[in-house]
Amino acid sequence: MDALPLYRQLADHYLGAIKAGTLPRGERMPSVRSMMRLHQVSLSTALQTCRVLESEGWVEARPRSGYFVRQPHRAAILPLEEPSILQAPDPAQYVGIHARVSDFIARGRSHPVRVNFSGARAAPEFYPSEQLKNAAIRAVRRHPEMLVRAAPPGGNAYFRAALARRALASGMVLSADEITITHGCIEALNLALRAVTQPGDTVAVESPTFYGLLQILESLGLRALEIPTSATRGISVDALDMAIQAYDNIRAVVVVPHLQNPLGSIMSDADKERLVQLCERHGIPLIEDDTYTALADGDAPLQALKSWDRSGNVIHCASLHKILAPGMRLGWMVAGKWQARVAMLKYAQTRDNEEWSQITAAEFLNSADYDRHLRKLRAALRPQRERIAETIAASFPAGTRLTLPQGGITMWLELPGRLPSTPVFDAALRQGILIAPGSMFSNSGRFDAFMRISCGARHTIEVEEAVRSLGQIVGGLLREAA
């Protein structure tokens, strides 16, 4: 088994001590020589340990004195506020987001972009293209006939079995037959919503939520009922409960329980269980989007909402798109009591997926390479998130709010003074920097002063300076508004 590099283990060891207060702020760190002796490591490992703690903001070097514990700037930044749930949510609205989203996307494409913070996947370099390429070549060499015969219904058996095995860790006990392969999680969400709703129905969604979901609702003629969602705890089950009692026409609930997009929240097991039971009790289908779960830090695998499902009321949708291969359309779903209806809709909408990419991914999923890849990706993303948060904390005006997620690719931040982020988008684009303004993430105007920042690219000087530039833009607009 691949352990983390030694310097990373040592850095985490000291990080634990710092966060616990054992090494308080201002305390001098052990000298490099002491570390070498204490931990039996080389000089270069000890130096690397100090450097990585420094780059992550936890220690600072004082010339001829050594390293001293500090509080990173981001530790002082205001967290995102908890949403108010005292009043019932606004009534459901038909979604009218596509024009707005298309406009932002089109403008981002029409202007030269040096630094792109608007996406939700990691940069291509963080995905195992060489290994995937080799698996792909092996797959097509072994099974050339799959290019010229109809793909098997529901998906390739080998791939579905591999997914079922992997799903055990999330508490789901599935047979391969229960899994339908789709063109990404987007198609899975489409099929789930088409299976359980009709145009005009109301669907409860998190607020904010990712615009891909809002666009699906719009294209299906559904109404969105936005439920307050916390950056730390996820969707408010209490608010959802109130909404179900206030409005009797909610036909589905769509939730991203882990590393919610854009908030980054992770629901507790207690809340997840309550949510599943609430929807079960009221006979409202619960659709879960599991896109980012594998990118959560920590050792204990997160349990899917589906793991609490007793009656087939939960439709689990997932994808390898953000975690393994952004160039493949490999989604999957377990549709519970709607499996037959989903199978019909899938058949009528796109027939069965090509086998080639399924077999390629199956081989990878069944190997130790997959776990290694995920560990490397998570390990790469964490410092990138921390550095961006650090730079935001150091260069955005006071009053900016941000809550650092426990994993994943993106972060959500609130601008001070209710400053709208669309003018920030405009000014940033003129400097070749692309962000995702908050107005893309809700049907309401509630998040106009928010923005989502991607931490998926390697943290270069250029990225660092782009974040500073954003801070200057925000500061400048704030002064103008005052």
Place this chain on the structure above:
Amino acid sequence: MDALPLYRQLADHYLGAIKAGTLPRGERMPSVRSMMRLHQVSLSTALQTCRVLESEGWVEARPRSGYFVRQPHRAAILPLEEPSILQAPDPAQYVGIHARVSDFIARGRSHPVRVNFSGARAAPEFYPSEQLKNAAIRAVRRHPEMLVRAAPPGGNAYFRAALARRALASGMVLSADEITITHGCIEALNLALRAVTQPGDTVAVESPTFYGLLQILESLGLRALEIPTSATRGISVDALDMAIQAYDNIRAVVVVPHLQNPLGSIMSDADKERLVQLCERHGIPLIEDDTYTALADGDAPLQALKSWDRSGNVIHCASLHKILAPGMRLGWMVAGKWQARVAMLKYAQTRDNEEWSQITAAEFLNSADYDRHLRKLRAALRPQRERIAETIAASFPAGTRLTLPQGGITMWLELPGRLPSTPVFDAALRQGILIAPGSMFSNSGRFDAFMRISCGARHTIEVEEAVRSLGQIVGGLLREAA
């Protein structure tokens, strides 16, 4: 350029003479020695010429006399009747076909099948799997990064350009940008219908038509208005005209102008032009499905409906699925004035297609291999259709009707005495033979006495005997019913 094999050229030469009456029925064919001398060919070529004409039913061998011209049985078989268009079509109906179709498909999967006549693609051996495999490996070796980065919007540029080039032959002058790549023609039809209709709307379709289209209508909550369609001329433009005047809520027309599924008809240019102008005049979007066009015999390439489109009112949908690679989901569409809406729906429904299969196919489309493949496939399908028609003519009861299509993979036949084909399906399945009963091809009961037979498999003894068995089954059921 690859010409047809010499024996095939010679056989076609004699076939022309036979069909023209220059070599009338009963006439003795030139001896093998005469052929060798007349045409300067080897003994084996001359023998092969006679054998292929014999197997196709045009000559018969009389011992110690030689080969004599005959009328193949199929030349005497009753053609399919022209549909009556004297009365206005039945009012539109919500489509309720899925349960029926699923049942037939499920039963076909649950019973061992020796000979499968129910599909609409050729057997895998007729597609160039080795060449596609090699193109696929080259593609992924050259561009491994395409596995780990988001696919380009609308489709891969190289592939779209290759499709645009190929489309010139059908009279369509397109820029690559106008082409949207989809998951098969099925997704293209879905997107086209979603772009121009809302649930509850009426769509005029051919009668009979392929059940894939009917399933799409059903899943979108659309109503089908079935327009009489001729096995020789295609959809009746007169009947469509009457329907448009009789019912004012027709929101789209869907037509398969070439090698219609299941009839096999090919529309004349005059009728195609009338159709385009009729829909243009009434502002009704015209959706064309071009799936089988490349499988039509004859030298002159068939002109697409889109080639007469002046205002963007025609949505052209096509696919490489049946003609190049049944294991790939490579469809495409040109949506005319609905391009932006189709792009939005595609993005919201399945995002963009994987690049790997597009690049693989593009390479193939740009090579002479593609044309060679199509010629070989067409050349292989023709005798298979003729032999099956011959066996049907020889072994089904009198009163059976069949019109031999000028290309393609399937044939449509009517059973005598209004015998329903569902009991034929049942009895055939018990013998391990699978057919597609006519009731799958319409929302009405109008085609219950019809069936579609696939000619996509190599014509072996087993296939020959299976057709005879079908004839016996039909004969037996007819006698019971009398």
